Amino acid sequence: MALIFDSEIPDPDCPDQYEILMAALARGLLEQAGASLVKVWHVGHGYIRDFQSCDVDERESFPGEDADSALSNTLQRIPALVSTRASSPLEALRDFLAPNPLVTEDQQGRVCGHQAPPPRRSEAVTALWEAALRRCLREAPADRRADAGWVHRSPEQTAALVRTLEHPEHVEILMALTVTGIDTLEDLLTRGDSDLGTVALTDAVWGLSCEPPRWERVESLVALLRHLLPYAADAQRAQILGLRSWVEWLRGSGSTASVFADAVREQYPDLWRSTAAPPVARSVLACISTLGVCPWAQVKESSYSWWSGSR
Numbered sequence: 001m002a003l004i005f006d007s008e009i010p011d012p013d014c015p016d017q018y019e020i021l022m023a024a025l026a027r028g029l030l031e032q033a034g035a036s037l038v039k040v041w042h043v044g045h046g047y048i049r050d051f052q053s054c055d056v057d058e059r060e061s062f063p064g065e066d067a068d069s070a071l072s073n074t075l076q077r078i079p080a081l082v083s084t085r086a087s088s089p090l091e092a093l094r095d096f097l098a099p100n101p102l103v104t105e106d107q108q109g110r111v112c113g114h115q116a117p118p119p120r121r122s123e124a125v126t127a128l129w130e131a132a133l134r135r136c137l138r139e140a141p142a143d144r145r146a147d148a149g150w151v152h153r154s155p156e157q158t159a160a161l162v163r164t165l166e167h168p169e170h171v172e173i174l175m176a177l178t179v180t181g182i183d184t185l186e187d188l189l190t191r192g193d194s195d196l197g198t199v200a201l202t203d204a205v206w207g208l209s210c211e212p213p214r215w216e217r218v219e220s221l222v223a224l225l226r227h228l229l230p231y232a233a234d235a236q237r238a239q240i241l242g243l244r245s246w247v248e249w250l251r252g253s254g255s256t257a258s259v260f261a262d263a264v265r266e267q268y269p270d271l272w273r274s275t276a277a278p279p280v281a282r283s284v285l286a287c288i289s290t291l292g293v294c295p296w297a298q299v300k301e302s303s304y305s306w307w308s309g310s311r
Contacts, residue, residue, distance in 0.1 A: 001037075001038065001039045001040070001041075002022070002025060002037060002039070002040045002041075003040075003041050003042075003043055004018055004022075004040065004041070004042045004043065004044075004051060005043050005044070006042065006043065006044030006045070007044065007045070008044050008045055009044055009045040009047055018042070018051070022037070022040055022051070025037060032298070032299075033300050040052060042064065043067060046066060046067050046068070047064040047065065047066065047067055048064050048065055048067040048070055049064025049065065050064075089253070089255045089256040089258070089259035090259060092248070092256050092259070092260075093256075093259050093260055093263060096225075096226060096229070096244060096260075097229075099230075100226070100227065100229070100230050102149060102152045102227070103152060103230040103231075107152050107155065108230060108231060110155040111155045111158050111159045111162070111231045112159070112231075113155070114155060114156050114159035114160070116156075116159075116160075117163070118159075118160050118163030118164045118166075119160065119164065120167075122169075122170075122173055122189055125164050125170045125173055125174075126173060126177055126182060126185060126186070126189075128157075128160055128161060128164065129161065129164070129173075129174050129177055130177060130182045132148075132157070132161060132220075132224055133177070133178065133217050133220045133221065133224070134220075135148075135150060136148045136150075136220040136223050136224060137216060137217075137220050144223075145216060145219040145220075145311070146216070146219045146220040146222070146223040147223055148220075148223040148224045148226065148227040148228075149227065151224070151227040151228060151231075152227065158228065158231055159231070161224070161228060162228055162231050162232050162236050163236070165232070165235070165236045165239040165240065166235050166236060166239075167277075168277050168278070168280070171239050171242075171243070171280050172201070172205060172280075173185070173189075174221075174243070175205045175243070175246065175280075176188060176201055176204045176205050177217075178213075178214070178217050178218055178220075178221045179204060179205070179213035179214055179217065179218065179250070180204050180209075180211070180213075180214065181214055181217070184204070184211075185204075188200050188201045188204065189201075206287055206291070206294075207249075207250060207291075207294040207295045207296040207297075208295055212296060212299075212301065212302035212307075213250060213296060213302070215304055215307040215308070218247060218250065218304075221243070221247065222244070222247055225240050225243055225244050225247075228240060234268070234271075235268075235271060235277075235279070237268075238264045238267070238268045238271050238279045238281065239279060239280055241260050241261075241263055241264045241267075241281060242260070242261065242264055242279045242280035242281030242282075242283075242284060243280060244260050245257045245258075245260035245261040245264070245280075245281050245284045246280060246281075246284050248260060249284050249287065249288060249294050250294050250296060250297070250304065251294075251297065251304040251305075252293055252294055252296075252297030252298075252303060252304060252305065254288050254292070254293060257284055257288060258285065258288060260281065260284075261281035261282070261284050261285045264279050264281035264282075265281070265282075
């Protein structure tokens with residue numbers, strides 16, 4: 001199934017502007033994934049219509065139904081869909097930024113009170129984040145894949161994790177560590193001074209590697225980012241939002257990734273314009289512009305939806 005999102009109301013006077021695109025999409029799905037495009041909806045300016053209306057006159061199908069009313073009617077008819085409905089990009093950002101009920105001012109004060117410098121060597125940064133990622137998986141309850149509630153009981157470790165985000169090179173290490181695992185990352189860092197090592201690290205971070213990402217570790221990072229956010233400020237907070245944007249791009253949701261990246265651009269304009277240490281969110285938008293959908297999301301066996309659906 002496919003949805004065409006348009007900024008204008010669907011217009012019967014230009015109904016063929018997406019025909020070539022839909023034909024190409026149908027061919028690509030069939031050739032690359034063995035999947036047929038069986039249904040297409042056209043959404044624009046608050047309306048939704050069947051793109052290939054056959055049961056009514058073509059002109060009568062425009063502009064379609066009110067999209068909000070159609071969604072409400074569908075959820076009333078099939079209540080089970082309420083719990084499975086995906087959040088919109090803005091809802092995802094709002095939920096991520098919502099106050100964390102596990103955080104108190106006292107806890108924030110204790111985290112801020114740890115003034116020890118964060119680890120600077122890549123090996124120490126790797127060990128710190130690897131322990132955190134594994135703990136999230138180890139302590140996850142049966143109904144969740146990862147849980148980072150322990151962050152609020154470990155002020156010293158929390159402070160160190162947040163402080164590492166002040167350095168772009170550490171953020172890149174975290175990204176590679178998340179999707180590859182510590183053994184692969186150590187091998188990449190060993191080769192890091194060579195051109196091949198640099199390319200391999202970049203490929204691992206931006207979905208160009210032939211190896212699929214370790215999605216369970218990505219889930220662990222998502223949990224960590226949510227619980228670390230209340231203890232972050234300025235560049236740290238911008239990088240957390242940027243990492244969340246990166247995760248959404250890996251999952252194949254460029255629209256949600258863009259919303260998180262735009263939040264960084266709006267909230268931290270000076271950091272966004274930095275040439276010395278640009279935020280990772282800026283790189284995510286550049287990848288969306290250059291690559292479009294994350295390459296991992298384009299292949300069924302390496303995609304997040306495939307992995308998630310098999311769990």
